[in-house]
Amino acid sequence: MNLLKLLDTMCPDTKTPEERDTFFSRRDAFRQFGDLSKKMAMAAVPLGILTAMPKVAKADTASLIGVLNFALTLEHLEYRYYQTGLDANVITAADRVIFQKIRDHELAHVKFLQEVITNVLKGTAVAEPVFDFTAGGAFSPFTDYPTFLALSQAFEDTGVRAYKGQAANVKESDVVLTAALSIHSVEARHASMVRRLRTKKGLDTVKGWITNDSRGTLPAPTQGIYTGEENVSHGGVNVVSLTGIDAGAVSEAWDEPLTDTQVLGIASLFLA
Amino acid sequence: MYYLKPIKMKNELIKPAGLVKNANRRQFLKRGTLSVATAGLLLVGCNDDEMMPMDGGVSLGSGDFGILNYAYALEQLEAAFYAAVLGGGYFANANAEEKTIMGDLEKHERAHREFFKAALGNMAIGELDVDFSAIDFNSRDSVLNAAKTFEDLGVAAYNGAGQFIESSDYLLIAGKIVSVEARHAAAIRDLINPGSADFAGDDLIDANGLERTLTFSQVLTAASTYVTTPIDFSQLPS
Numbered sequence: 001m002n003l004l005k006l007l008d009t010m011c012p013d014t015k016t017p018e019e020r021d022t023f024f025s026r027r028d029a030f031r032q033f034g035d036l037s038k039k040m041a042m043a044a045v046p047l048g049i050l051t052a053m054p055k056v057a058k059a060d061t062a063s064l065i066g067v068l069n070f071a072l073t074l075e076h077l078e079y080r081y082y083q084t085g086l087d088a089n090v091i092t093a094a095d096r097v098i099f100q101k102i103r104d105h106e107l108a109h110v111k112f113l114q115e116v117i118t119n120v121l122k123g124t125a126v127a128e129p130v131f132d133f134t135a136g137g138a139f140s141p142f143t144d145y146p147t148f149l150a151l152s153q154a155f156e157d158t159g160v161r162a163y164k165g166q167a168a169n170v171k172e173s174d175v176v177l178t179a180a181l182s183i184h185s186v187e188a189r190h191a192s193m194v195r196r197l198r199t200k201k202g203l204d205t206v207k208g209w210i211t212n213d214s215r216g217t218l219p220a221p222t223q224g225i226y227t228g229e230e231n232v233s234h235g236g237v238n239v240v241s242l243t244g245i246d247a248g249a250v251s252e253a254w255d256e257p258l259t260d261t262q263v264l265g266i267a268s269l270f271l272a
Numbered sequence: 273m274y275y276l277k278p279i280k281m282k283n284e285l286i287k288p289a290g291l292v293k294n295a296n297r298r299q300f301l302k303r304g305t306l307s308v309a310t311a312g313l314l315l316v317g318c319n320d321d322e323m324m325p326m327d328g329g330v331s332l333g334s335g336d337f338g339i340l341n342y343a344y345a346l347e348q349l350e351a352a353f354y355a356a357v358l359g360g361g362y363f364a365n366a367n368a369e370e371k372t373i374m375g376d377l378e379k380h381e382r383a384h385r386e387f388f389k390a391a392l393g394n395m396a397i398g399e400l401d402v403d404f405s406a407i408d409f410n411s412r413d414s415v416l417n418a419a420k421t422f423e424d425l426g427v428a429a430y431n432g433a434g435q436f437i438e439s440s441d442y443l444l445i446a447g448k449i450v451s452v453e454a455r456h457a458a459a460i461r462d463l464i465n466p467g468s469a470d471f472a473g474d475d476l477i478d479a480n481g482l483e484r485t486l487t488f489s490q491v492l493t494a495a496s497t498y499v500t501t502p503i504d505f506s507q508l509p510s
Contacts, residue, residue, distance in 0.1 A: 094467060101469035108481030164447045167434070171443060174435035181431045181450065182482035188454035189472040189483075196462055207376065208459040209452055234445055235391050243386045245379050253380035254448040255455075 064176055065123035067169045070260050071180070072113040074162055076128040077267060078155050079106035081141075084133065085152075088142035095197065099152075102190050109183055116179070130272040135221070149198050154222045156191035157210065158258070158266055161225070163187060165257035188255070209252040224266055228256045329502030330397040336442050337395045338508045339433050342488060343446065344388035345400060345503060346429055349495055350422050351385040352402045354378035357419075360409025370412075370463065377419070377456055384449055391445075400501040416464050423457035424476060425486070425494055426450075432485035436509040454483075 082103035085091055091099050117125040133141050133151065141148040163184035170176045192208030199206055204216040213230040215222050232240045232250040239250045258266075332341040354377050357363050363374055389396050408414040430450035437443045458471040477483050486494075488508050496503075 097469050098467070098471075101472060105472065105477065105481040108479060112480040112482070160451045164444070164451060167443055167447045168440040171437075171440060178431065178435050178485060179482060181434045181447070182485060184447070185427050185431055185450055185454040185483045186472055186477055186481055188451035189458035192455035192458035193462060193471040196459060207372070208455045209376070209380075234387060234448065235441065237387055237390050239383050239387050242390055243383055245383050249376060249379040250383050252376060253383045253452055255451040256448065257444065 060172060061121050061123070064170060064173060065117055065121050067166050067260075068113050068117050068121070068176070069123075069126040070166065070264070071163065071183070072110065072117065072126055073129065074155075074159055074263070074267065075106055075109040075113060076126075077131060077270065078159065079103065079110050080128065080131055081133055081151070081155060082106055085142060085148050090142050090145050090148050092145060098193060098197065102152075102156075102194075105186055105190070109186075112179070112183075116176070131270050132272040133270055135269045138221070139219075146198075146201075146203050149194060149201070149203060150218050150222075153191065153194045153198060153206075154218060154225055154266075156187055156194055158225050158263060159187040160184065160191055160255055161258040162260070162263040164255060165259050165263070167257075207252070210255065211248050212251050221269060222266075224262065225258075228258070231256055329504060330400070331504040332397060332508060333395060334507035335509065336437055336439050337392065338505070339437055339446075340388055340392055340442065341395070341397050342433060342492075342505065342508065343430070343449075344385065344392060344396060345499070346426055346491070346495065347381055347385040347388055348400050349402060349499055350381040350426065351378070352400075353404065353407075353418065353422055353498075354381055356404055356407075356409055357415055360415065362410055362412045362415045366412070373459060373463070374415075380452060380456070397503075398501075400499050400503075402498055403500050404498060406497065416460055420457065420460045420464060421494075423453055423460055425491060426453040427457055428476075428484050428486040429491040431483060432487055432491070 082099055086096070086099060086103060114125040117123045133139065139147050139151060141151045163180055167177065167180060167184075170180050195204075195206045196208050198204045198216075204218075206214070206216040210226060210229045213223075213226045213228065215226045218225075230247075230251050231254065232238060232247055234254060239245070239253075240247050243250070330341075330345075332338045332345070354374065357374050358378055363371065366374065404418075407418045427450055430446050430453065434443060434446060437446060461470045461473065462468075464470065488505050492503055492505055
């Protein structure tokens with residue numbers, strides 16, 4: 001699928017002056033969605049109670065839908081990747097429990113986002129794209145376990161940076177922001193575990209956290225996932241100068257955002 | 273003002289603190305320094321409904337600065353913990369991987385702590401007193417379980433606080449840190465039960481794949497086991 005087409009489906013332009021005028025306090029308006037996690041907890045989706053949509057500008061909801069469809073695209077990618085890997089039996093027996101858990105989470109994320117987009121925001125959830133995890137024949141993740149692990153790390157580290165990059169864009173809805181943060185930390189746990197697993201197996205020397213902009217032994221096309229991670233200045237404060245702690249360690253202590261365009265650029269390698 | 277634990281006062285008119293909210297108190301303290309407040313309120317009409325003066329406590333403040341101080345408080349706790357770990361018997365005898373991990377965590381949390389201190393400037397709370405007597409720093413199990421508690425708590429704290437942050441810049445900074453705390457937490461859990469699904473356990477993550485969030489009150493209550501300085505968080509957003 002064409003990258004531009006994918007972006008178009010996610011970001012419909014509905015901003016009219018009238019629509020901008022009709023809305024009042026964003027935070028208050030979105031607060032009426034209530035606590036999504038409580039509504040959807042325990043049993044999986046769907047939502048038990050669907051809150052009525054308050055009077056909010058279409059543009060704001062459209063923009064939230066766009067962000068969540070972006071997230072949903074990534075979750076589709078991850079779920080399909082892990083399910084395919086489990087089905088292909090490329091994962092060693094001892095490690096299956098790890099990837100079953102990760103797969104379960106990604107599937108749950110897909111369903112959750114579909115529900116929020118469709119039934120809470122009254123939007124249209126993006127369809128699952130057709131993926132090509134070989135990236136046009138460059139990789140064999142479903143027959144070579146080290147490759148499977150390498151791409152898994154790539155996807156998880158990308159996911160962390162992707163969600164982080166969108167936090168400010170969903171800030172106007174407390175409920176959506178909290179849900180995004182709650183998914184974001186789970187992806188970070190996944191990333192940490194897969195990185196450590198690769199090192200345990202002698203495939204790399206990475207830690208659970210990212211050091212400088214290093215992709216370790218991951219293939220060159222994945223460098224975009226790690227570029228920028230070497231940043232040691234936050235809010236105008238150079239933390240190396242401030243603390244005397246080495247740049248590598250300081251770089252590890254903060255993860256960096258990526259924009260949706262950057263993320264989709266990476267993801268598009270794996271679109272059929 | 274919300275107190276997390278009883279404060280022992282010399283003045284017998286003052287009963288042990290409970291969770292009491294008093295708007296007058298807040299207004300008074302906004303204008304006064306801590307020492308003025310302590311002296312002033314001990315003398316001025318302390319009845320059963322009045323607030324307890326803070327004896328050596330800190331007030332996080334309000335708005336985004338309050339939340340940054342909240343984060344600073346937690347990073348102080350974590351940094352102090354890992355500093356203690358590095359001085360203990362577990363670390364001294366740990367294998368290379370665990371020495372690296374503990375060393376990294378100490379640096380990361382210290383970096384976070386110093387960052388918030390610098391970012392807050394004269395809005396920063398003071399140094400918190402900690403009590404780690406419940407932790408045996410010579411025991412791998414004790415250290416790892418404490419580390420797991422702190423890291424999981426940190427993630428839930430940041431995730432719970434996000435919605436209250438007004439500034440997109442501060443939200444991003446919090447976002448950049450929380451994912452690292454989650455990486456830490458996963459690593460610790462993997463050390464405790466290697467190769468299992470505990471790194472992202474069902475004890476924390478629900479059926480929608482969402483990790484738990486905790487409120488300011490829940491987090492500070494949990495932290496109060498280890499932080500002996502009273503923390504006033506009554507002005508944090510809600």
